[in-house]
Amino acid sequence: MTRLSLLAAAMLAAGAAPAAAGLFDVPDPEIVYEGAAPGLAAGVTVIRSAQDLEKVIANLEPAPDRDRLDVKDRTLLLVVGRPRENACRETLLEEISTRGIRARVRLTERFAEKGCACAGTPRPPRAFLVAVGRIVRRATLLPTDAVVPCTPGLEQGDHGAKGPELLFEASWDDDAGGRIIADAGAWAEACARMSPADRCPEIDFDIERVVLVTGRARSNGCRETRVIKAVFASEEEAAFTVEEIYPGRGQMCTQIFRAPKVFAFRVPASVMRVRVTTRESRR
Structure with a gap:
């Protein structure tokens, strides 16, 4: 190999190192929206294009702040829980982890114990938008059911007679x-x-x-x-x-x-x- 070829190879190797480091420099997951998704089924959806994002936004209440929704440099995960049939039901986003192109999302679906007279009207599923590294292309939802004790507060509903x-x-x-x-x-x-x-x-x-x-x-x-x-x-x-x-x-x-x-x-x-x-x- 000539001296020029050796120098070119060294320069190429030196230039390749930062690119490889950037590939695996994945930002931490960040929740950029929390609301509800009327009519959507429980699950997790990977969003990598502006077109897919627009379809998602149309189903969210309230409407998200678009300035926080970046699908150019990051991937978004739409996480939807199960329908909440009364005031006792709630969905908690417990953990988001990523490894390479895959993401894992852990949800806890909270239910009141059997026999609890839960007040409140049915509510649409809880929805979250989570920003992860652009490298992420697949996601798995891991839901867990949790039974919470029945209390007077649960039976009366979240707000009772008290207003804002x-x-x-x-x-x-x-x-x-x-x-x-x-x-x-x-x-x-x-x-x-x-x-x-x-x-x-x-x-x-x-x-x-x-x-x-x-x-x-x-x-x-x-x-x-x-x-x-x-x-x-x-x-x-x-x-x-x-x-x-x-x-x-x-x-x-x-x-x-x-x-x-x-x-x-x-x-x-x-x-x-x-x-x-x-x-x-x-x-």
């Missing part, structure tokens, strides 16, 4: 309606936009969520917004009634524009939908 807990009122520049905050990053971002910005308490997003209910813009000093009703319509839906108060005829109001009012409510992690009804009144 009001944490605070503030103002910010956002569209009217309701939105769910499901992680600490989104909570910190939302809090930074509020005035005042130092009211946000710490939330345990493993078991809780925050619902932000925003009113309309207030175009004068007489305009006001208040939440007059906050209830759980079901284990997965929180319902709010907002009253938008406008000045009466001939009322003199300070001409000052104020940002919309926002109300922060603490709810259980089972809440995945928000319904806001608005009514108008005059002073």
